[in-house]
Amino acid sequence: MHADSCNVAPTEFTGPSSLALLGPGTTMKGSRMQPSEVKTAADAKNIVGERKLTHVKLGVFDADGVLRGKYLAREKFEAALDRGFGFCDVVLGWDSSDQLYDNVGFTGWHTAYPDAQCAIVPETCRALPLEGDMLLFLAEFAPPAEALCPRGTLKRVLARAKNLGYSAQASAEYEFFLFEETPHSVREKNFRNLRTITPGYFGYSLLRASVHAEFYEDLLKLCEAMRFPLEGLHTETGPGVVEAAITYADALEAADRAALFKTYTKILAERRGWMATFMAKWSRDWPGQSGHLHISLQDKRAPTDASWGIDNRTCALRAIPGSAKSQRVEYRIAAADINPYIALAAAIASGIWGIEHQIEPDAPIVGNAYAQTYPQARRLPRTLWDAAQRLKQSQPARALFGDAFVEHYAATREWEEREFRKAITDWELARYFEIV
Numbered sequence: 001m002h003a004d005s006c007n008v009a010p011t012e013f014t015g016p017s018s019l020a021l022l023g024p025g026t027t028m029k030g031s032r033m034q035p036s037e038v039k040t041a042a043d044a045k046n047i048v049g050e051r052k053l054t055h056v057k058l059g060v061f062d063a064d065g066v067l068r069g070k071y072l073a074r075e076k077f078e079a080a081l082d083r084g085f086g087f088c089d090v091v092l093g094w095d096s097s098d099q100l101y102d103n104v105g106f107t108g109w110h111t112a113y114p115d116a117q118c119a120i121v122p123e124t125c126r127a128l129p130l131e132g133d134m135l136l137f138l139a140e141f142a143p144p145a146e147a148l149c150p151r152g153t154l155k156r157v158l159a160r161a162k163n164l165g166y167s168a169q170a171s172a173e174y175e176f177f178l179f180e181e182t183p184h185s186v187r188e189k190n191f192r193n194l195r196t197i198t199p200g201y202f203g204y205s206l207l208r209a210s211v212h213a214e215f216y217e218d219l220l221k222l223c224e225a226m227r228f229p230l231e232g233l234h235t236e237t238g239p240g241v242v243e244a245a246i247t248y249a250d251a252l253e254a255a256d257r258a259a260l261f262k263t264y265t266k267i268l269a270e271r272r273g274w275m276a277t278f279m280a281k282w283s284r285d286w287p288g289q290s291g292h293l294h295i296s297l298q299d300k301r302a303p304t305d306a307s308w309g310i311d312n313r314t315c316a317l318r319a320i321p322g323s324a325k326s327q328r329v330e331y332r333i334a335a336a337d338i339n340p341y342i343a344l345a346a347a348i349a350s351g352i353w354g355i356e357h358q359i360e361p362d363a364p365i366v367g368n369a370y371a372q373t374y375p376q377a378r379r380l381p382r383t384l385w386d387a388a389q390r391l392k393q394s395q396p397a398r399a400l401f402g403d404a405f406v407e408h409y410a411a412t413r414e415w416e417e418r419e420f421r422k423a424i425t426d427w428e429l430a431r432y433f434e435i436v
Helices: 016-021 041-050 074-083 150-163 183-188 206-211 213-225 251-271 340-356 384-393 395-401 403-421 426-432
Strands: 055-061 067-073 085-088 115-120 135-141 167-179 230-235 241-246 275-277 291-298 317-320 328-331
Touching (some): 055 074, 074 115, 085 135, 213 230, 213 241, 213 251, 251 275, 340 395, 384 403
Antiparallel strands (some): 167 275, 167 291, 291 328
C-alpha cells in the first residue's frame, strides 16, 4: 500500500552506513560534482572529466520498459551530447525477447534497420554505486522515431498539460516477488517449482523483513544513491513478495525513477544470487502484482478538497482526499509489468482529455466495487488483443498520443497476443493429453 505521505523530499546519499554498498574509488558527497547537479551538456562533460571515466553508460527504454543501452567512449559521449548519436532502431522493432515484429511499418527488414537519432538527457545522470565511479545517462529518440518513443510520448502529454496551465506530479508503487533462483536455474526448472525467498503469507511482516535486513538495507541505499528514493518498503501478502513505494516527483522524473527502479532491483537481486520478477501474475496460486500510479495535477490554484471519490481500494481510480499537497488520484488497474512512461502518459492524458472536454464523472462508488454491475461501455478489455483494437479505434488516443504511436504500439501488443497463442499451456496438456 502507498504511504499516506506522498511528500517526503528525496535525501542525499550521505550516510556512513552506506559505505559497504559503494564500489572501489567512489567518494561521498564533497567537492566533486554530484549526479543530481548535472543539468546541461557542459555539466555532463565536467562530471565525466572529474571522474576520469574512459567510458559512460547510456540507456534508452523500449516499448516494454526494457532498458537497452551500451558503454560509450568518453570522446563519443561528449560528441553525442552536442550532436546526438545513432542507435539501431531494431529496439523499436522487436519484443522483450528480441523477436522481430512482422507487423510494424516504422522499421523492419523492409527498412534494413537503420540507426535512429537519439539525444542524451543530461539531467538523468545517475551514479552507479555497484560499479565504482561509473555513470549512467538516459537517452530518448529524436524525430522521427520520437513519435514512437515511450519517454517522448509522455513528454508530449505533459506539454499538452502545460499548455492548459497544469503540471503533473506522480509516483509509482510496485509489488514484486523474490526467488532463491538464478537465470540459469529458472530455465533448468522450466520456470516450475521455483523457490521464493520466504514461504507463506506475511504481509507487513517485520519478522520477514528483519531476517533479510541486509537486502532491504542494500535496496534502500541503492535507491537513494541512484536518485529514486523509496518512501516505503515492506513485505506484502504472499511468499517472498515485497512492495516498494517510490518518492514522488515531477511526472517525467517519476517515470524515469519507476523504470530505473525495476531494472536495478533485478540487478541487485541477481548479484545476490536471487531473482526478482515484476510479472503481473507469475503463478495461478498466488496474488498478482500491482504497479499502482499516484498522480496529482496542479495549477496556480492549489486544490483544497477532492471533487470526486472516497478512499476506496476496490475501485479502478481511488481519489485520495487530503491537504493541498497530498491530494491525488491512484490508478489501481495497472500491474507491475507496466512501462511507466506509457502508463503515466495514458493516466495523465485521460485527465487532460476530461478537462479539455469538461467531462464530469458520475457518482463515486460506495462499498465493494467488485460486487457491483457495470454497463458494457465501462468494462475493461478482457484480452490484450481486445485492448489493442480499442486503442486503434480510440480517437482520443490518436489525438493525445499521435497516429504513429497508436498504430505502432497497438501492433506490438497484437504481436504479443499472437506469440502467446502459439504456446501450449500446462492446463491444455493436463486436460487433453490423454483423454482426447
